[in-house]
Each structure stands twice: as C-alpha cells, then as structure tokens.
C-alpha cells in the first residue's frame with residue numbers, strides 16, 4: 084500500500100475526513116454534515132477495532148449523530 088507523506092497512522096487526518104464525509108448518513112442517505120470531527124482513536128478503540136482515526140458526524144439533514152472508526156488503510160471499521 085502507498086503511504087502518504089506526513090501520515091502518522093498510514094493515512095492523514097485530511098484523508099480520514101474525506102472518507103468520513105464520503106460515507107452517507109445511515110439514516111437518510113445524505114452526505115451533508117453540519118459537524119464532522121476527526122480525531123486520533125483512543126487506545127481502547129485502537130486495540131478493539133484496529134481503528135486509527137475516530138470520526139464524529141452530525142447529519143445536516145436529519146441531525147443523526149454518528150461515530151465511525153477508520154483503519155490505517157482508510158477502511159471504515161464500524162459505524163455507530
């Protein structure tokens with residue numbers, strides 16, 4: 084796999100944000116988020132889900148609060 088320059092965990096925060104933004108709302112299927120925060124995964128999530136970035140999103144259409152984990156290859160490991 085190709086690693087981006089400056090990436091701490093295999094993928095950059097910017098790429099993790101793009102991945103999170105590209106994932107449609109689980110409730111209404113829209114891609115409009117009024118809030119999207121990506122932060123490094125906690126040690127517990129890192130161990131349990133192999134997650135390196137943790138995204139918190141609030142849908143701009145239906146207001147659903149979602150959390151998702153992204154691994155070091157840019158795959159979504161869970162959505163909750």
Ligand SMILES: [Zn+2]
Pocket residue numbers: 108109110111112113142143144145146147
């Ligand atoms: Zn929604």
